[in-house]
Amino acid sequence: MYRKLAFYIDGEFLGGDAGSGGEVVNPATGQVIGRLPHVGAAELDRAIAAAERAFPGWRRTSPLARSDLLRRVAALVRERAPRVARDITLDEGKPLAEALVEVESCAEHLEWHAEECRRIYGRVIPPRQSGVRQLVVREPIGVCAAFSPWNFPFAQAIRKVAAALAAGCTLILKGPEESPSAVVAIAELFHDAGFPPGVLNIVWGDPAAISRHLITAPAVRKISFTGSVPVGKQLAALAGAHMKRMTMELGGHSPVLVFADADIDRAAAMLARFKLRNAGQVCVSPTRFYVQRAAYPRFLDAFAQAMAETRLGDGLEENTQMGPLANPRRVAAMAALVEDAVGRGGRIVTGGGRRDGQGFFFAPTVLTDLADDARIMQEEPFGPVAPVVPFDTEDEVLRRANALPFGLASYVFTESLKTATRVADGLEAGMVNINHFGMGPAEIPFGGIKDSGMGTEGGAETFDGYLVTKFITQV
Known part of the structure; x- marks a missing residue:
């Protein structure tokens, strides 16, 4: 049985009837194996509101607590990997052995971010005069929107989810409509691990409409996209027009x-x-x-x-x-x-x-x-x-x-x-x-230059796109 598909907003799995959705096809046979429910503007607004509402509490959550939750997800990934991998093979097409490697490797990515989020440090700057205290702190940027591709549906999404949530941000993720089972599985994993409602939200539908709605929303402060160069440039232009920080992992040759x-x-x-x-x-x-x-x-x-x-x-x-x-x-x-x-x-x-x-x-x-x-x-x-x-x-x-x-x-x-x-x-x-x-x-910074993108995912740089730097000076 192929996984039941849904979108996930504010801690709830919704749209199971798939009344306004699209077909999911097994590329090895050409046969329809499922229907994916699509969201409209109302559901997107609900996801944004849920992420915005959850952010103040999540940013104040101890890094140790965030770390423990991510480790729970990593343990569940290892436990459920065979089922998740099988569904990836059904809707994306890659051999089962490759799908299993993709899923199991993500447990390491989750554990890496669980460890690194304990070490998001600031610094003290020596003052020029006595009696002055100068601090630099790094704080989560806020609500983030991410767009992940169909070719590595579990791994590419996990990189974005782990970095955003470990940094203390909340996230709305639009996964790939052609191979959606892996992202639905991610929602189930984070839900079952005990992440608070609204911290992670999953939506599906028309890519252009969803990206425009999320990127132009005032509450969304950071964009992460993995995909083609032409689409990445369109989203970067839109994000730039609204002064949104972005990470772009685009195509290569x-x-x-x-x-x-x-x-x-x-x-x-x-x-x-x-x-x-x-x-x-x-x-x-x-x-x-x-x-x-x-x-x-x-x-x-x-x-x-x-x-x-x-x-x-x-x-x-x-x-x-x-x-x-x-x-x-x-x-x-x-x-x-x-x-x-x-x-x-x-x-x-x-x-x-x-x-x-x-x-x-x-x-x-x-x-x-x-x-x-x-x-x-x-x-x-x-x-x-x-x-x-x-x-x-x-x-x-x-x-x-x-x-x-x-x-x-x-x-x-x-x-x-x-x-x-x-x-x-x-x-x-x-x-x-x-x-x-x-x-x-997980410890490797992954990213490109020139038209292949900006920013990196993984490595010591993994949180750079999700944190803002604040200077505090006090007499």
Whole structure:
């Protein structure tokens, strides 16, 4: 049985009849598995009022008490992870093993925030004259609105919820309508752990209408959004017009730099697995593969073989290594990128089309012989299509890697410490991974630069967007 869907306002689960909602579809089969109730303006106003009413009491709650509640949620996450993961596979499509890792890793994120919120410190500034006391304190900003995406529906939402609530803020979260079960599960977890009514509220519906209503509401003081660059820019403009603080984790087009001295077979195998995680629907997925010319033929053969051997199927099937894309739009987008590449003289090494039968499947695809102006080299694919092209010099590949307006993640494979240091310094990205993938832990600041966003989530910086700095001077 798929989870019963609802929205959650002021400590109540509402809208179970789904009279004004939308269909939720299993992307592996194309079948409708549930209906999601949508909110209107009245419900949004109720959520804002509930969060505003709950804020004074929640901000005064001891950090130790907030920490204990978050730890209760973490324990419940570990207990309920198999059920939550199964529902994610049903509505988002990723293999069950991937969904389970996503859910279980969030227990650590909750515990990290539970610990860090005990250490939100201010400072004393020595005065210039005797008898003066000068303090700097950090206080929760107030009611926050967050918008989380469909590709990691549990993990992306938990990052926002844990940071806001641990900081002493209250939150209204709009989750993804296409894969809603994980966010409903989050509401249940925080409800059962004993969080006060109004501290966390969950809404669903028309994204444009909800975002405008929440961002323009005077009570909402901070916005957190994870999603595409175009939508992020629209929301940032709206938030800026109303002087709202914001954290934006937007799209990327992550370059991979494979130098000739790298362990080529290891790099090819690792990158194929990481590229196809969640069918490539990952903002930090490796998406532009630059391979030094001397190693290019060997890497291309090994990488294409690993991609071609990947087993596609329903995420609930035991041997599945890659599930479907989330919706038919992603399938059409992959086909359009491949068509453009071939039309510009590119060559399909493996894959290249959708899989026959039910569901939204697209074969793992490797393209080569591409110019830098091909769409696949310019636009984030957000799917299982990988362009692989050669390069000659370090300066050349850095110029090509940095040529786009994106700056989220990047990857380097080399056995040279000098090369690794120079390239890490030269890449314009918020995160650089050298010879491995290391961006997931809770203690890591996760975020990008340029068009890929502003602000970070996780790490010691995790509360920066949810706290204001107040200076107090007293004689």
